[in-house]
Amino acid sequence: MIDYEWRGRFDDHEVNTLHAEGFAHRVLDDDWWGQVNRHSLGWVCARDGADLVGFVNVAWDGAAHAFVLDTLVAGPVRRRGVGRELVARAVEGARAAGCEWLHVDFDDGLGPFYFDSCGFRPTEAGLIAL
Template identity: 30%
Template sequence: MVLEIVINLPIEPKEVPTLRELVGWDGRHSDYPILFERCNFWAGLRDDKNELIAFGYIAGMGLQHGYMEDIIIHPQHQRKGIGKALVTRLLEEAEHSGIEIVTLTHDKKHEAFYSNCGFARCSAGLWRKE
């Protein structure tokens, strides 16, 4: 499969929640299509059957800083380089659009992956509604 990660790939509102659920996350159905209107840009990849198999986005004010979120790869397509290609493409688009700092949060088990993608560890804070 050719890895053609497409910025602002046309995506139906139900596709990302379905992909989120396939990896064991909450679908967050009410976030879509609103997310597409509010984030700076997103990227996606479809397989030969036109099924969405990869998705991620960067959101922020569109100035110097952006936040990367929802790096999702379909379980049947993980560990094939798609995740790294997706992150790389999002970072290229961030640089192209003038974003100089991209942050993200992730589970500790993904630390090596994001380090391999060029992210440096840093201290941060997190607030979550209880």
Template identity: 50%
Template sequence: MPELRIDPFPSPTELNTLWSAAWNTPTAPDFSPILPRSLAHIGAYQDNRLVGFVNVAWDGGIHAFLLDTCVHPDMRRRGIATRLVREATRIARERGAEWLHVDFEPHLTSFYRTCGFRPTEAGLIKLA
């Protein structure tokens, strides 16, 4: 089972390799200005290779937000994403967040319900 590391600050190469495989895109966003401002981020490492990741952004107060949950396709269906989300939940609570929000596509509803999230009303404006 992969080791979970809290705030590991993966290199751009590590994140890009995982991101490209997990999201089927050529490059990852530049996380270098993001991670230092996050409440937390958690990496899953198998044999020192980043195989899973989740970022916990926050508003500087009581609201935290799960972002970018991903697991390498070769490592899926092993409970890694569930462990990442549960650890992110624990750390967010420990660091003072009172609410943890997540947005997700409909096919992920069962996964996030299993992790303890409940449905809420929300709004969204597409800006670009």
């Protein structure tokens, strides 16, 4: 059984490993715990026993807008609804904090996940590569 926790405890190595798997890069040594505690509204951890198998970060503007970032699910538990539940918990957390909007930006291939499974609707947006 997968357990989900809003603002759950994790160690940096767990998220760095999951991020490397999810975004196909080497394992980094980022300070995730410090980053989310300084800048995020919250995050959701998914655990299968003691193992971190899912994570999503919810950044925000300090008021009405929250942003889903870094939705990550470990390979062995993909296609079991873990990502959908992570996002659902992120929606609950943002709503409970009084946010009015939850935004997400994603690669083209993830449209069916975010639109069909998670309930986001398409909008026009702009982007500048920095």
